Amino acid sequence: MVAVLAHALAVIRRDKFGGAIDPGHVAAVALYHDAPEIFTGDLPTPVKYANPAIQTAYKAVEAQAAARLTAMLPPELQPAYAALLGEPDPAVQALVKAADKLSADLKCLEELKAGNREFQSAARQTRQALEDYRLPELDYFLEHFLPAFSLTLDELQG
Numbered sequence: 001m002v003a004v005l006a007h008a009l010a011v012i013r014r015d016k017f018g019g020a021i022d023p024g025h026v027a028a029v030a031l032y033h034d035a036p037e038i039f040t041g042d043l044p045t046p047v048k049y050a051n052p053a054i055q056t057a058y059k060a061v062e063a064q065a066a067a068r069l070t071a072m073l074p075p076e077l078q079p080a081y082a083a084l085l086g087e088p089d090p091a092v093q094a095l096v097k098a099a100d101k102l103s104a105d106l107k108c109l110e111e112l113k114a115g116n117r118e119f120q121s122a123a124r125q126t127r128q129a130l131e132d133y134r135l136p137e138l139d140y141f142l143e144h145f146l147p148a149f150s151l152t153l154d155e156l157q158g
Helices: 002-017 023-031 052-071 078-085 090-113 117-133 136-144 146-150 153-157
Strands: none
Touching: 002 023, 002 090, 002 136, 023 078, 023 090, 052 078, 090 117, 090 136, 090 146, 117 136, 136 146
């Protein structure tokens, strides 16, 4: 889902806002964005961003995990995957990060739609985080596409 959403955000950036970005590349980076967690595990967001020292240390651990993972591949494949796991472009990283948070928000919406009120607080927090990103393509997605995720199948066919 993160890859699909990242691709959509990149298409919106390119086609709606004239940004020079490759949606296919953004989607590929998003496909592998959590791959280093094979070694690191998933550190909860509140811990990961508790303070700058923890955030910096965790980024270093993630980079080491990505390098370790890449080193396990046959040498001829390493450059292709190293480029995805260690994407240096902040624009690509911003879209992948936004897509990851958007995916979490959609999970909250799905749970709330199913009557699971345990996700109310998480839904408020993720929505606020999305609004705080201040990415035009994300704002566009939230305005034009997100409302459909709260609809039933009957309402979608409308």
